Amino acid sequence: MNTKLISDDGIRYDGRKIDELRPIKFQLGLLKNADGSAYVEWGRNKILVGVMGPRESHPKHLALADRCLIRARYHMAPFSVEERKSPAPSRREIELSKVVREALEPAIFSEFFPRTTIDIFIEILQADGSTRCAAISTAALALTDAGIPMRDLVSAIAVGKVEGKIVMDVADKEDKEGDSDMPMAYMPSKNAVTLLQMDGQVTHEEYLQCLDMLKGGCLEVYKKQKEALEEHFKKSISSNGEEA
Amino acid sequence: MTDRIVPMVIKRQVMELAESGKRTDGRSLTEARPLQIETGVIDKAEGSATVLLGNTRVTTGVKFEIGTPFPDTPNDGVMSVSAEFVPFASPEFETGPPDENSVELARVVDRGLRESKLLDTSKLCIIPGKKVWIAWVDIYILDHCGNLIDAAALSALCALLTSKMPEAVLDGENVTVKENKLPVPLRDVPVNVTLAKIGDKLFVDPSLEEEEVMDCRLSITFTQEKTEEDGTVVPGKVCATQKGFSGILTPEEVKRAFEIAKVKSQEWRKIVNSVVKTNG
Numbered sequence: 001m002n003t004k005l006i007s008d009d010g011i012r013y014d015g016r017k018i019d020e021l022r023p024i025k026f027q028l029g030l031l032k033n034a035d036g037s038a039y040v041e042w043g044r045n046k047i048l049v050g051v052m053g054p055r056e057s058h059p060k061h062l063a064l065a066d067r068c069l070i071r072a073r074y075h076m077a078p079f080s081v082e083e084r085k086s087p088a089p090s091r092r093e094i095e096l097s098k099v100v101r102e103a104l105e106p107a108i109f110s111e112f113f114p115r116t117t118i119d120i121f122i123e124i125l126q127a128d129g130s131t132r133c134a135a136i137s138t139a140a141l142a143l144t145d146a147g148i149p150m151r152d153l154v155s156a157i158a159v160g161k162v163e164g165k166i167v168m169d170v171a172d173k174e175d176k177e178g179d180s181d182m183p184m185a186y187m188p189s190k191n192a193v194t195l196l197q198m199d200g201q202v203t204h205e206e207y208l209q210c211l212d213m214l215k216g217g218c219l220e221v222y223k224k225q226k227e228a229l230e231e232h233f234k235k236s237i238s239s240n241g242e243e244a
Numbered sequence: 245m246t247d248r249i250v251p252m253v254i255k256r257q258v259m260e261l262a263e264s265g266k267r268t269d270g271r272s273l274t275e276a277r278p279l280q281i282e283t284g285v286i287d288k289a290e291g292s293a294t295v296l297l298g299n300t301r302v303t304t305g306v307k308f309e310i311g312t313p314f315p316d317t318p319n320d321g322v323m324s325v326s327a328e329f330v331p332f333a334s335p336e337f338e339t340g341p342p343d344e345n346s347v348e349l350a351r352v353v354d355r356g357l358r359e360s361k362l363l364d365t366s367k368l369c370i371i372p373g374k375k376v377w378i379a380w381v382d383i384y385i386l387d388h389c390g391n392l393i394d395a396a397a398l399s400a401l402c403a404l405l406t407s408k409m410p411e412a413v414l415d416g417e418n419v420t421v422k423e424n425k426l427p428v429p430l431r432d433v434p435v436n437v438t439l440a441k442i443g444d445k446l447f448v449d450p451s452l453e454e455e456e457v458m459d460c461r462l463s464i465t466f467t468q469e470k471t472e473e474d475g476t477v478v479p480g481k482v483c484a485t486q487k488g489f490s491g492i493l494t495p496e497e498v499k500r501a502f503e504i505a506k507v508k509s510q511e512w513r514k515i516v517n518s519v520v521k522t523n524g
Contacts, residue, residue, distance in 0.1 A: 094347045102460075105490035180359075182485070192492035198485035199359045201467065207482045207502065211495050 005174055006163050014043070014171060019213070021157070021169040021220055026138060026228035028145045029236075034121075036146025038228075040138040043171055044128035047135050049142040054116035068113035072101035072120040074135060080127045096132055103136050103156070103185040103195035109149040118148065129172035130158040136185045136195065137221050141228060153225050154194055156185035157217035159210050161202050166210060168217050182210050186218040255442065255457035262445040269298075269451055274504055276449035277391075279515055281398065283406040283523040291407025291428070295399035297449065301333075301387035302395040304403040308410060310370065310419060311378040321368020321376040325354035327383040327396060334388035346385075352486045353383065353397045353436070356465035359483040360434030362404065367429035370412045375419055377409065379428075390452035393463050393486075397436040398516065405430060405520045434483060435513045436465040437505035441493055446501050448508055459491025462501045466509040480509075 005013050016022065022043030031037035034050035057063035074096040078084045089097075104120065120142070122135045133156035140154040160170035162178035175181050180200025186193055202210065258268060265272055277298030286292035289305035313320060327350035329337045342350070357363070368377035381404065383396045408425035440450035440458035447454055450461065465484035471477050482502075487493065493501070 091342075091347050091351060094344050095351050098344045098348055099487075102488065102490040106492050187492070190492065191494050193487070193495060193498060194490070194492055196462065196485055196487040196493070196498060198482065199355050201359060201361075201481045201483050203479065203481055204502075204506065208499060211498060215495055 004163070005177060006165055006167070010165075012162075012167065012171075013173060016169075018165055019168045021217065022171065024221065024224050026141055026225060028141055028228060028232040034142075034146075036142045036144070036148070038138045038141035038145055040134055042128075042130075042134040043169075044126060045124075045131055045134045046126040047131065047138050048123045048125060049135065049139045050121045050123075051118065051139070051142045051146040051148070052121070053118035053146070054113040054148070055119075057115060057117040062117070063115040066114055067110040068108075068116045068118055070101060070105050070108060070110060070118050070120070072104065072122065072139070073097050074100050074122045074124070074132070076124040076127060076131075080124045099195055099197065100132060100136055100139070104139055104143065104154055106192065106194050107140065107150045107152055107154050107187055108143065109151065112149055118143075118146075127172065129175045130170050130183060132156070132195075133158050133183050133185070133221075137225060141225055144229060145232070152187040152189045152192075153222060154185050154187055155218040155221040155225060156183060156195065157214060157221055158183035159213050159217065161200065161206065166206060166213060168213060182214065184211075184214040184218065186215065188219055188222045251457050254453060258454060258457055259443040259445070262443065262447070267447065267451075268453055273445060274448050274508070276508060276512070277451070279398070279512060281402050281515065281519045283402050283519060289403070290409055291403045291405075293399045293402035293406065295395050295402065297391060297395040297398070298451065299387060299389040300391060300395045302392070302399040303384045303386055304396070304399040305382050305384070306403045306407045307380045307382070308407075309378050309380060310375055310412065310421070313369070313373065313376040317365075318373035319369045320365040321363075322378040323354075323358065323363050323365065323381065324378060325350050325357065325381045325383065325400065327353070327385065329385045329388075333385045337385075337388070348486075348488065349385075349393055349396055350383065352393055352463060352484070353400050354381075355484040355486070356397055356434050356436045357381075357400060357404070360432040360465065360467045362401075362430055362432045362434055364429035364431055370414065370419055371417065374417075375412075377412070379404070379407075388452065390455050391438055391449050393461075394436055394438050394449060397434075397465070398512065401434065402516060402519060404428065405433070405516070406523055432470075433468040433513055433516060434465050435509040435516065436463055436484070437508045437512070438463040439501045439505060441491060441497065441501075444497075446497065446504060448504060458489060460487060460489040460493060462487050462493065462498065462505075464502060464505045464509075466506060468513060
């Protein structure tokens with residue numbers, strides 16, 4: 001390897017400490033047509049999520065009698081990565097759409113809306129590592145913005161092993177050149193893991209250590225999500241006040 | 245709603261039995277179904293294996309073909325894993341392009357094999373940047389009676405472990421293929437173990453009935469312990485994980501699943517190694 005990803009004094013290539021998250025800024029309700037929306041700048045990740053629904057199911061036979069159907073599409077814009085990505089769904093995007101949906105489903109009170117559909121559309125405008133985690137965390141806010149009742153927010157983060165060290169919030173270069181990547185999504189108030197994946201090699205001890213770090217990282221994301229929610233609702237209350 | 249009543253009844257039965265450590269098919273919670281492996285089942289493939297895990301039946305065939313490398317790895321061969329859910333394997337399967345379940349299964353199996361660094365792709369280069377060997381690993385799901393991921397991963401593993409590849413002879417830029425049967429450069433024996441979570445219990449190697457009522461599943465792939473040339477023993481590692489379905493696990497349950505899967509992976513690896521030794 002030519003460039004070192006972690007310096008001798010433990011600073012990562014982007015200036016972060018081993019256990020430091022990238023700057024994360026969530027924004028809610030920026031789209032007019034979607035029922036709920038949220039946007040995140042997470043390091044150099046830029047991700048926009050729009051939620052449509054609960055709305056009538058099309059085609060109708062997909063409708064479920066006792067709960068709403070939840071669908072998710074994780075999609076990368078052709079210009080989101082170094083080399084243009086074909087807009088057609090790749091096998092990776094098909095898998096990610098599935099695991100992202102499964103990560104968000106447990107948080108939604110789907111039984112409140114039988115026979116309807118909630119569509120979660122995720123557009124990765126710029127990708128910089130851990131996009132699925134950023135996407136899930138942002139989608140949870142978009143669902144909240146749509147007024148959909150939730151058991152909790154879903155907060156997600158990835159840890160990785162880079163040059164022998166376990167690092168928090170894996171960036172693109174660390175994912176590509178590092179030894180492993182382990183994303184997790186978590187509902188903090190339920191102590192519930194809703195997504196867990198891993199690739200690359202770690203020892204049995206490191207695996208357990210990663211799990212503990214992931215929980216801590218998810219709690220930090222949770223805090224930022226709640227701050228964004230608070231800011232958004234404060235703003236909407238004060239603007240309503242002016243209208244009245 | 246009626247389509248959920250039968251599973252709800254079954255789920256209660258499964259959970260009640262699990263309270264006393266039992267399962268509907270008579271197994272204990274940490275017991276896998278009988279594992280039978282037959283290798284060399286397809287003469288025309290360079291490697292093949294049929295796995296019967298209980299009644300779940302999966303056949304994998306490996307074919308080697310000369311192709312072009314990926315631009316970013318000009319000196320490496322390629323491994324490609326796909327899965328075909330044959331329509332007669334389950335009333336739920338339909339004809340058509342791979343759906344998300346088949347894509348997920350192929351990618352989970354691929355990740356386990358790839359991240360273990362099983363296949364040494366650096367030894368599959370013929371002409372750098374131009375010609376490399378491509379190992380096509382095609383998984384055929386023939387009978388779905390639960391836990392497709394483990395059956396598929398084991399069959400792909402055994403097919404690769406018993407593969408023999410043709411020889412590429414270079415004459416300038418011309419490549420001729422000789423039907424010599426050369427050993428494939430392999431370095432590991434990664435074994436994946438899947439557990440289903442139902443209620444607060446974990447079930448190794450879930451049956452179809454258990455999968456239909458499970459909250460979620462967790463699959464973990466373990467690499468083999470290795471002895472270095474100087475005699476030092478490098479313990480096995482973890483190389484892949486996938487949670488599937490929309491239920492939840494606590495971090496403590498993940499750790500419990502990890503310990504159970506670790507033990508089971510060693511049991512299955514013993515079977516794999518003995519089959520490969522006698523038939524490889």
